[in-house]
Every structure is written in C-alpha cells, then in structure tokens.
Amino acid sequence: MITDAIVRDFENDGAVRLGGVFGPEWIETVRAGIARELASPGPGFVEQAKGLPGRFVTDYCAAQRVPEFQDFVARSPAAEIVARLMGAARAGFLMDVLWIKEPGTTKPTAWHQDQPYFAVDGRQMCSIWLPVDSVPMGVGLRFLKGSHRWGRWFRPQLTSGKELYRFEGASSIWETLPDFDAELDRHEVLSWALEPGDCLVFHALAVHGAPGNPQAENRRRVLTTVWFGDDATWGVRPSPPRPRFEGHGLKPGEPIRSPLFPTLWPRPADPSAAVAARFGRDSALRFSI
16 A cells, blocks of 8 residues: 655655545545534634635544544544554644635645644654545645755744744744745645545644635535644643643653554554543543634
8 A cells, every 4th residue: 555665755854745544434424524523613713714705614623523534533544544654653643624625716725734733742753634625736735845854843833824822932943934825936835635545644843834725616615634643742832832732741851652642553463442532422532722
C-alpha cells in the first residue's frame, strides 16, 4: 500500500496523495458521522464565514461524541498509514477536525502550519485529510513543497486574522506569517484532485492552505485526523493552544504515553477497548477552543 517511493516523497515534500486507501465502507461511515454531527453539533463547532457567501464550518474533536468517527479512528487503516509514512514504530491519535465548505463558499483557508496550534513537540506528527466528496483541482489543499524542512515555526492565526497566542516574552522561534500568496512564484506548490477513498497525508509543519469552494453544486466535506509518533512529547505554547486539552496529566517535555491519546499502531487486539478511555462517557479528557 505505502511504497518506499511514497515514503521518500513524504519525507522530502511534506505531503503526499494516497489513492484508494480507504474502502467504500469507511467513506460511508465518515459520511454518516458528518450527517450526525451536522444535525446536532458539538462544542467544537464553529461557523467560519458568517455573512459571506456559502457556508464554511469547522468542528474540533467531534469524535468525542460521534461513534462513526470513533470507529474510523480505532479500526480503519489510518494509524498504520501514518506510522509507515512517519517511520514510527507506533502511532497515537491526537484529535480530529471537520472541514466543511458548502457550494459557493468564498472564504479560503489561509496559509498556515498545523503543529504551532497544538501542544505537541516532535518531528513525527502528521494529518490525514480524508474527503468524502470529489475534490477537483482548485478546491483542495495546496502545499508549499518541502516547507516542513525549513526549520521555521510561524505564528498561528485565527480565521479572523488575529493571532492565536500572546507573544509577550515568547521565544524568538516564532515568526510572523509571510504573505505567501504574494511570493508563490518563489515556491513549488503541490495540489491534487481527489476522489472518495483517496486522502492526503501531510507533515504538521508543512505550510498549506485552501481556496473556498467555488463549485455550484458539490460540497467539500473532509474529516482530518491528527497523529503522532515515537518522538512526540507534550509541548508548551506561549498561551493556550487550540484546542486546549485538560485532564490528561501530561507534563511539558513528557512523552505522550496515555490512554487518552491512544496508541493505535501496532494495532491493538481490541481497538474498541484501546479508545475507551478517550471516547468513553467518563473520559477524563476535556477540551476547549
């Protein structure tokens, strides 16, 4: 499924397209979960484009409530895929985000890196971007090739354009986000068309963004799952990250070995039991955005 050539492309480019790696049963499972969540949104649900054409919503950590997403996280090939690409002996689940852009949505997703938003350090961290609709060129994610190897951390911004963190006295590693649209001719931009069953996998420091959804009729519904590998440790950010996880008991610099962030590769003998502490009704894990 994941060849050595694909692993090299991931290591060098920071993002790869994988064709047909999720069977129809998983696409239908995720579609059902999206429908369930849209019918009764949870606390991580945010309308991102109020007053603008179309509709753009994000939804953090819906898997805490949606059994279809829990099943996908626990039993799909996702954990095995990311472990192979990261070169990790183990893969753990951090979180999920829904990205839904209805037809005619004009608001783009601004250029950004993922890892600065999260309280996780380490090089082995990536996301699976799984659409359940056809995504033609010009609608999906765009990546700046090799940007995960720049050694740069950009200040994360909210959809409003405001910065997420307060940087008084913060480390100088944080750089102001450049206007990448104005300098695209200096970069090689990667982008792909996808069909249901395909996915993108990208490094957490890869610079990426996306346009709106200019299609007249077709939706763009995506479930993103975020994963970490062997070297992941709990991190410190200048102020609360997004999402903010509490109740896990992890200390800064401590390896992430917790049933609240379950290891799902190697595949556990009982995947449902492996995610019970994370997704159970009495889970100690709490989140806010």
